[in-house]
Amino acid sequence: MKIGKQHIYDLPINDITTLGALAQLLEQEAKARGEVLPPAVRLQIGEPSFRTPEHIRMAACQSIEREPLTYGPAAGWSWLRELLAAKIERVNGYVVEPEQTAIAMGGTGAILAALTATVGPGDEVLISDPHWPQYLMQLACCGATPVHYPLDPRNEWLPDVAKMERLVTPRTRLLIINSPGNPTGAVFPTHLVAELLDFARRHDLYLLSDECYDELVFEGEHVSPAAMLGRDEFNAGRVICIYTFSKTYAMTGWRIGYVVTARQLMKTIVDVLNASYTNVSTLVQRAAAEALTGPQACVAEMRQTYQRRRDLAVKLLKESGRYVYTPHGAFYVLVDVTSPKGTQRRGRQFALDLLRERNVAIAPGSGFGSVSEEFVRISLAASDEEIERGVKEICAFADR
Numbered sequence: 356m357k358i359g360k361q362h363i364y365d366l367p368i369n370d371i372t373t374l375g376a377l378a379q380l381l382e383q384e385a386k387a388r389g390e391v392l393p394p395a396v397r398l399q400i401g402e403p404s405f406r407t408p409e410h411i412r413m414a415a416c417q418s419i420e421r422e423p424l425t426y427g428p429a430a431g432w433s434w435l436r437e438l439l440a441a442k443i444e445r446v447n448g449y450v451v452e453p454e455q456t457a458i459a460m461g462g463t464g465a466i467l468a469a470l471t472a473t474v475g476p477g478d479e480v481l482i483s484d485p486h487w488p489q490y491l492m493q494l495a496c497c498g499a500t501p502v503h504y505p506l507d508p509r510n511e512w513l514p515d516v517a518k519m520e521r522l523v524t525p526r527t528r529l530l531i532i533n534s535p536g537n538p539t540g541a542v543f544p545t546h547l548v549a550e551l552l553d554f555a556r557r558h559d560l561y562l563l564s565d566e567c568y569d570e571l572v573f574e575g576e577h578v579s580p581a582a583m584l585g586r587d588e589f590n591a592g593r594v595i596c597i598y599t600f601s602k603t604y605a606m607t608g609w610r611i612g613y614v615v616t617a618r619q620l621m622k623t624i625v626d627v628l629n630a631s632y633t634n635v636s637t638l639v640q641r642a643a644a645e646a647l648t649g650p651q652a653c654v655a656e657m658r659q660t661y662q663r664r665r666d667l668a669v670k671l672l673k674e675s676g677r678y679v680y681t682p683h684g685a686f687y688v689l690v691d692v693t694s695p696k697g698t699q700r701r702g703r704q705f706a707l708d709l710l711r712e713r714n715v716a717i718a719p720g721s722g723f724g725s726v727s728e729e730f731v732r733i734s735l736a737a738s739d740e741e742i743e744r745g746v747k748e749i750c751a752f753a754d755r
């Protein structure tokens with residue numbers, strides 16, 4: 356049987372998809388028995404619970420009505436790249452030319468293009484454990500090898516740079532960092548970002564900084580390593596920064612994100628984008644332009660809602676004796692589900708049993724790495740009621 360490339364075929368099954376399928380199956384089984392299941396509490400989903408704001412949707416409608424929707428430049432239209440450069444200065448605190456930005460199919464497309472442009476078979480890439488699972492799939496597509504550096508749950512899910520030193524080999528090419536982080540919600544403090552940048556310099560690595568949650572920070576400050584570079588060093592291509600419209604403006608389905616880096620490295624990345632899909636559609640670019648130039652109150656409103664739900668989840672975890680840390684950004688909380696009696700059902704099994712027995716869907720920590728095996732990820736995209744019921748059920752289930 357032909358299966359394509361073995362190392363891609365062998366990638367682990369996505370637990371969140373499996374859970375969605377199981378939830379549907381349970382509903383169908385109940386229906387066949389003549390019963391109606393109450394809707395499951397859905398805490399597994401990693402996307403905003405808001406609709407894309409109306410002014411952004413309308414900009415896309417107008418583009419459809421008024422513009423010739425032809426092919427466009429692979430890096431995006433110049434009017435959008437100018438706005439991206441202005442956003443980088445306004446929000447991320449460093450100065451770039453429009454030509455040092457390029458749009459892509461979401462942060463996902465931007466990261467894949469950046470990895471394809473920089474690493475290949477024989478190269479090792481440092482990624483955190485836990486991590487956003489798509490990094491692994493993307494590295495498999497590039498043929499590069501992931502090497503995991505741990506994040507410490509007892510230290511706000513931050514990495515220990517001294518431990519990372521031991522993982523470097525002559526084949527190490529690139530370091531991925533992600534702050535605010537998925538699934539941890541950790542926001543790296545300035546001194547840590549500076550240490551990680553020094554680490555990349557010391558070992559002559561590319562530093563890929565995934566900043567897709569840059570505007571979802573509840574306290575503290577999001578700091579980009581690019582803001583710590585002098586112009587010459589930025590122009591040398593040390594750092595590649597990734598951003599997206601998906602989270603900040605609740606635009607996950609529109610598929611638009613962007614990459615920021617030095618001009619020459621950008622040429623290689625844009626070649627990859629061009630080869631992948633020619634261009635992101637103009638109507639989506641118009642919507643993105645409206646997101647950047649229109650009212651920004653929606654961003655603060657969504658952030659405040661996530662923060663209120665974060666506070667609720669943290670309060671409930673404290674009451675249940677399961678508090679570990681407070682996520683300072685993104686919209687996730689990792690919950691420690693170790694059993695006091697040692698009868699722990701781990702990872703995937705915990706998630707499947709919780710759904711079957713308590714009708715609560717969560718993302719098992721095992722899907723993000725081995726360090727988070729004894730945790731489950733809940734998303735703050737659910738309603739307050741769902742978070743309350745879900746967290747209580749998770750804690751009671753883990754206590755058994």
Ligand SMILES: Cc1ncc(COP(=O)(O)O)c(C=O)c1O
Pocket residue numbers: 401460461462463464487533536537565567598599600601602607611612
């Ligand atoms: C850490 C991280 N990076 C990148 C992305 C990609 O986002 P998108 O492709 O929707 O822009 C996500 C999405 O969940 C994420 O969590």
